[in-house]
Amino acid sequence: MPSQKPIKVALLGCGTVGTEVVRLLVDQADDLTARVGAPVELAGIAVRKPNKHREVPADLLTTDAAALVASDVDVVVEVIGGIEPARTLLLDALRAGKSVVTANKALLAEHSGELSAAADASGADLYFEASVAGAIPLLRPLRESLAGDRITRVMGIVNGTTNFILSGMDSTGAGYAEALEEATRLGYAEADPTADVDGFDAASKAAILASLAFHSRVTAADVHREGIASVSAADIAAARALGRTVKLLAICERVTEGDQESVSVRVHPAMIPRSHPLAGVSGAFNAVFVEADAAGEMMFYGQGAGGAPTASAVLGDLVAVARNLVQGGRGPRESAYAALPVRPMGQTPTRYHISLDVADRAGVLSQVAAVFAEHDVSIAAVRQEGRVDDASLVVVTHAATDAALRSTVDKIGGLPVVREVVSVMRVEGEET
Template sequence: MSGKQVTGDPIRVALLGCGVVGSSVATMLTTHADDLSARVGAPLELVGVAVRRLDKDRSDLPVDPALFTTDAADLVTKADVVIEVIGGIDPARDLILSAMKHGASVVTANKALLAEDGPTLYAAADTAGVDLYYEAAVAGAIPILRPIRESLAGDDVRRVLGIVNGTTNFVLDQMDTSGAGLQEVVEEAQALGYAEADPTADVEGFDAAAKAAILASLAFHTRVSGAQVHREGITEVTAADIQAAKDMGCVVKLLAICERSGEGVEEGISVRVHPAMIPRSHPLASVRDAYNAVFVEASAAGRLMFYGKGAGGDPTASAVLGDVVAVARHKVGGGRGPGESAYADLPVRDMGQSLTRYHISIDVADLPGVLAQVATVFAAHDVSIETVRQQVTTGSRANLIVVTHQAPDRALAATVEALAELPIVDAVTSVMRVEGE
């Protein structure tokens, strides 16, 4: 407990949502009230917690039961700072806009809303002269957004590469270490509380794509929506893919990759989320369980890595309360934090223009000249082969493992389609990108 004397009018704080994250926020706001108030320079007063049901037992929370309400719309009009952790698009958007209209700064963890309609929220904050902070929207407790937005504001960020979804990282890590199949590990993740009953947002990549849109928007000073992010989940990753990665000294991770390339009129950005093989020597390969890690590459600062717990009640609440202290300080001392920076307005390139490498597994006839036919297809699409490995599966059939050099994704995809049409090819059994070198 702080010994600093705190004076002045209290900063009224309203909390929207009391689930896993909201409960942790409410607990920390209450139990750490004196320290938080000392850091702000004025008392922080929790004036209400909006919930869907009043009859739910919340006796384990150190919060006055009289503060719980189902009238979120009224609550946001009575606060100086509104914390939104209910998630989703509606009613979160209307509540945030109403809070700003009534003069409240907003702290949110809502990556889906920010990725879909961030510019509307920024415009409303500018009109009202209030703050919009959202550190908790990406990578839980890891401070990543503020370093990009503020600490690297004088630098030129070129690339952001990371693991930003703990559920999929846990699943892929368990598949790698135990050899289990995807469905089995997803069920384990659900039992441990890492995955929701409906894991679609995680395993199909929607959660990571929303976070990638936020990261790219900040890093490249360009508005990027979730719809502009190329998205592939992990549902097609098999135990065979995991083993193939092991065979070439790699591990499979679901990566968010935001890149800025080109110069002048040719400059643009690409934003993508997909599973990829990365060398086991790469720092991201050692990110285990449900942890997150993000690499930022900037012209002057070089390569920076941010690592930590990417989800969970207390870790996310830590990021939320860091934002609450920041915006409350602005309420006490005047001024505002940085708003939207979209001056660069760079074009967002489609996935076909992104440079990557492919690992391709092909079942073929074990005959003379097969390798030459396969190589001809690669050459016709201007794709260079890095390595080829052949395994005989039966007396007359074989499996080819081809790893390419870097090429545009469009050319690589066209190569795969052409390979599948060759008479000597039974099937293209696996295709996965290779990153991180």
Template sequence: MGKPVRLALLGCGTVGSEVVRLLHEQAADLAARVGAPIEIAGIAVRRPNRTRGDLPVDPALFTTDALGLVKRDDVDVVVEVVGGIEPARTWLVEALRSGKSAVTANKALLAEDGGTLHDAAAEGGADLFYEASVAGAIPLLRPLRDSLHGDSITRVTGIVNGTTNFILSAMDATGAGFTEALEEATALGYAEADPTADVEGFDAAAKAAILASLAFHTRVGADDVHREGITEVSAADMASAKAMGCTIKLLCIAERGPGADGAESVSVRVHPAMIPRSHPLASVGDAFNAVFVEAVAAGQLMFYGRGAGGAPTASAVLGDIVAVARNRLAGVHTASESAYADLPIRPMGEAVTRYHISLDVADRAGVLAAVAGVFARHDVSIATVRQSGRDTDASLVIVTHRAPDAALAATVGELRGLDVVRSIASVLRVEGGQ
């Protein structure tokens, strides 16, 4: 056995506690895999005297001085599971610039300012690993970064937020509305007391930025991601999706291809969408995550599993710890970023997609012709129309062929001004079909 690899653990909440427990329970196996024991040099927390049950750790290891712990000479690896932008960014930059490897699960920081962390890692010649930042225990980021490094990835489509997937799955299964499904998710512990980050798509957008950055060798930040949440998805939308043989999922979609000017570019978006029940992502239920990757040589690949929770996330953190510890002993480090392509980000208006539009219209002659004329003026082709009448009103459901999102949005905008259109009940994108 070589000299022990010593860790500074920043944070000891749900994930941090599981990391400590797994390090203790699997100490012998981990040492055998690494080639040296892994020891905890210290644990930075806000309340060092807080009771932590039967956590197998010496209370003397707890400290409130996270930066001081990071700077200690006897620390080899810094593990950050606190979250947020600051002070986590300061801690990690300090560690990386000083040549200490870093493992983090901080998706928000990576999406907002991952470039600063990657630059610090390159400056210090240190490892930066972050498998736990997306999709929990699912081995996803390392295959994108390493296993598929010799291939060209063209598209990544994923369900990367367990809370919203549970809500939409419940709505699909029971016919419940969004509010009722959210209440169930909260009661079962799938949703936070403040679910905004999940239901408004912020969490998924951060993960989409990380996935796109790795897949397309381009720095993509959270601000580059078009984001829509699921709060407007209704029971009627879900019923309409069922009638089409579809279901509704909150998808992150990252694509590489030519933009409007023909130049290669990247499009990244998060929004609810109808997908056919035959699509591999349609059967992903409960709070599970799944990511569908399309590459030129490898074809279609699917990654599936639990995307959140203390134990699954800690499993991914531990995998990174083993990897960086091995590198440490070998005296090498792995490049954490490949951003050579530096492709421009395509605006949402250039994304090519399909729309499902539900209209309440006057039930009289000429309505369909007036509505179809709006689509024709914006060069949007109609795929299907379904109409049902009731007294003086009628419901009109239109599904389009693929078109630029800007043209589709302009079509909806003009429809709102038609005197024969009483209201637009819903607008949803349709993915995964022709």
């Protein structure tokens, strides 16, 4: 092996992912040395409570993360999560010329521009493959393999908890509360599942995906976000009756209007046809469907969370960073030259599946259809089932702006012949 001084690594955090990072560094030490061209040495691990990490050598543990970052280390690996103190620690590392590997989606979705600027100023590397979709190699293909192509759309399932819940509802007929309880019991949902079920986790990942795909800075605040708590067993059944299933989707797309381009970034539940590649993604797995001008359609699939899968992505980034240090190279820099504006959700073309409880008498359909026509929303399909005193009416629309569709639904809800707007859900993955 070449005579090369060790690459010293500081690890911030030693929870589920951090513990696996330590294990892989130890178990694969010889292989990592061969792949990098130098030994990769763990110099220290910053934790809050050292006595809770008996599986890690005590001499590596410290509660002073700032001192560890400031010490004689080459790479800082961050798996703490959250904004602070992670932001300050990583900025300190980058400004000191130390490369950073992070799995922190929330931080990147808010401060990737600031972190990238610090990396550029000092010549350090910033890698973050593990921040989206766990072990799935996704960000590097967007950032490097497809750098010569024009990506038009990225649509995917990027949160395992919500996919497990919706898959359970689809396969068993269970309601949302029951499926969430099962996910919690099996460890797929946290005791407080808000970040997952309300779409915050997926929104952060969508911001990162859009930034890379469209060479524009997109933050979590730019992402339209809806969760899955309002998805009912009736919604799932309605989707099944139409040959569809319901998924929480992160959708990032390039929208062209005239000679103006913008970016639409949104997270919401949607019906997709069962023939779509994403429809068969079940349980806690993730999958992302990418469309590009030259490459066409691609799908990336695998385990999107968990200690070992996420640690695998972290180690992949660490090897890349260490090789750059050994060989004197640099990784890819931030590409935000396009600076495309983010399109408001109200101006984004969408389709709707609308279920109505209506009076079962003549003229109901014509009144409902008149409202759609008034708002210039074209109807793609209608299904009506009569009962003794009332009826169920399902309308599926063609694409129209989200604002027009929502105004249509609001006005329909006020019609005397409409007893209730039972559910409203977007439709994706079909020709418009």
